[in-house]
Amino acid sequence: DQQVKQNSPSLSVQEGRISILNCDYTNSMFDYFLWYKKYPAEGPTFLISISSIKDKNEDGRFTVFLNKSAKHLSLHIVPSQPGDSAVYFCAASGGGNTPLVFGKGTRLSVIA
């Protein structure tokens, strides 16, 4: 049973427009959420996170929104740039030393 779901395997966006990547989770014990970005043949790099006590966290062009009642979070990138083209993983944590649970990732292609 997949606890963290990224239902869109890929997304194409034009440069300058907004990219919206979605993530759903099923485990109500998750209380911390992260987004990672991954280029081919490299390890994921941390992008942005949000605690369940917040509904929004912003860092430059990246904003993560959390809707706890819907068990849904999204990552907004605006304006999108070609260098943003990568695979984006949503991850969730349930506290303590429990491991992160990752979604399958969404491949974002930003077209110039």
Place this chain on the structure above:
Amino acid sequence: GAVVSQHPSRVICKSGTSVKIECRSLDFQATTMFWYRQFPKKSLMLMATSNEGSKATYEQGVEKDKFLINHASLTLSTLTVTSAHPEDSSFYICSARTGNSYNSPLHFGNGTRLTVT
């Protein structure tokens, strides 16, 4: 900033041989490191949690005798794939937290692409 270094980045080995992958935290001490495996078009799957000075904790379905983990120091964890078979071919990634809080983000190595022929 914090860096996790993983070596080698690529390795090709013959079926039946063993391969060791190293994961180092370069400018911080990591009492815990995590080993992940990624299949094509699949999520990162946690294989095991490596604990400095004690036995690793393996996730369900991961063979501990096949994937040997040693965390002998606060900056080094190794994963040895023993008697490798073609189905072990995959992308293996290690990670560590810089802080003690579980909310400290994981920092990942660049991964190791293992191909078993």
